[in-house]
Amino acid sequence: IDPAEHRRGAFIVLEGLDRSGKSTQAKLMEQRFVELNKPVKGMRFPDRTTPIGQMIDGYLKSKVEMEDHAIHLLFSANRWEAVAKIKALVAQGTTVIADRFFHSGVVYSAAKGNPALNYKWARAPEIGLPRPDMVVFLDLNPEETARRGGWGAEKYENGEMQMRVRQLFRDLGKKDIGDWSGEKEVIVLDAGGGIEEVAEAIWELVRPRVEAVERGERGSLKT
Ligand code: 2DT
Ligand code: MG
DSSP states (O other): OOGGGGOOOOEEEEEESTTSSHHHHHHHHHHHHHHTTOOEEEEESSOTTSHHHHHHHHHHTTSSOOOHHHHHHHHHHHHHTTHHHHHHHHHTTOEEEEESOHHHHHHHHHTTOOTTSOHHHHHGGGTTSOBOSEEEEEEOOHHHHHHTOOOSSSTTOSHHHHHHHHHHHHHHTTOBOSSSSOOBSOEEEEOOSOHHHHHHHHHHHHHHHHHHHHTTTTOSOBO
16 A cells, blocks of 8 residues: 555645735645646635625625624634535645635634624634644735735725734734644745745745645644
């Protein structure tokens, strides 16, 4: 038996402000895996294709209003409904690259400044979700992302909100995940360079982590 057959895939998440290049970079990372003949699957959150995702889409497009806690729980539910698929893919050895995951959930809700919805409350429904092997935050000044255009049509796409989101992500860059591994919640990466330059910088971070997963050093997916 080839032990490689039993190795799990990695679970990698890209986070960033709107228009920070996440989707482009997720695609480029996916291509690297394809070129290396490693099985890979891209996912994105919110997944607007499910019934819950359609409700979220309506909210983000301001077609419906929703109470802050209620929409938070829908974003979370939209992840929970994908858990079985993520676990199955990873277990079969496929690396999953997600464009946003629960850190966006916690940070965007906490950034709203609703005193009844703090970080701790927002984190609670995410407890038990698979924990990514690595979360990379593509750090960019909101003034720069605004310059890239295509911004302002959806909820949260305003300068003030984006500033708060950025600050909270940067704070997570200093926060330990709390399991004594010394790993941080997110790795903050300067995403101000060109597309290829940023892709290379992401790959330099991700590759060794993926290789550690492949060597079996990181055990099974944590929660
Ligand atoms: P996209 O532009 O990437 O489609 O995201 N958001 C996202 C939340 O508020 N909570 C979440 O849990 C997630 C995954 C970030 C649409 C917006 O939804 C925000 C931007
Ligand atoms: Mg967006």
